[in-house]
Amino acid sequence: MGLIKDFKAFALNGNVVDLAVGVIIGAAFGKIVSTVVEDIFMPIIGFVTPDGKMFADKFAVLQPAKPGDTYHSLDEAKKAGANVLAYGHLFQTIFDFLIIALCVFAVIKAIERFKEKKTIAPTEATKPPPTEVLLKEIRDELRKR
Structure with missing residues (x-):
């Protein structure tokens, strides 16, 4: 029974929750950012590039399946068994990461600013009551004598 009780205390601890x-x-946020990058940013970048392909579909054939083969899509090259470098997908994943990292950085900075404002503005609860201040003054006067 002790193990179950200990696990319950651990699982319901505020930090774990x-x-x-x-x-x-x-x-969930990562999925949203990935969708925004894949469906909004990358098509715009693909549109700007000379060949007009979706950026995730960009690839370089390192070695064709058969000498002289050419491929019009990444899927076609993979199905044929060509050795390809799918650099478009890599760049898309890096772009995802950078946007997520930027958003997390912004959230952390906002939380830090909120904490600073909270600690800078002293509340009434942090100020000692007037009787305590008076007693400290009396104590200090008695020490001087």
Whole structure:
């Protein structure tokens, strides 16, 4: 019975629950950013490039399956068994990471600013009551004598 009680105390600890919520929200946020990058930013970048391909579909053939073969799409090259370098997908993943990192950085900075404002502005609860201040003054006067 002690093991179950200990696990319950651990699982219901505030830090563990906060961490679980953070991981779930982070995963959902990552999916949103990936979708925005894949469906909005990358098509614009692909449109700007000379060949007009989706950026994720950009690739370089390192070695064709048969000498002289040419491929018009990444899927076609992979199905044929060509050795390809899919650099477009890599750049898209790096772009995803950079946007997520930027958003996390912005959230952390906002939280730090909020904490600074909270600690800078002293509340009434942090100020000692007037009777305590008076007693300290009396104590200091008695020490001087």
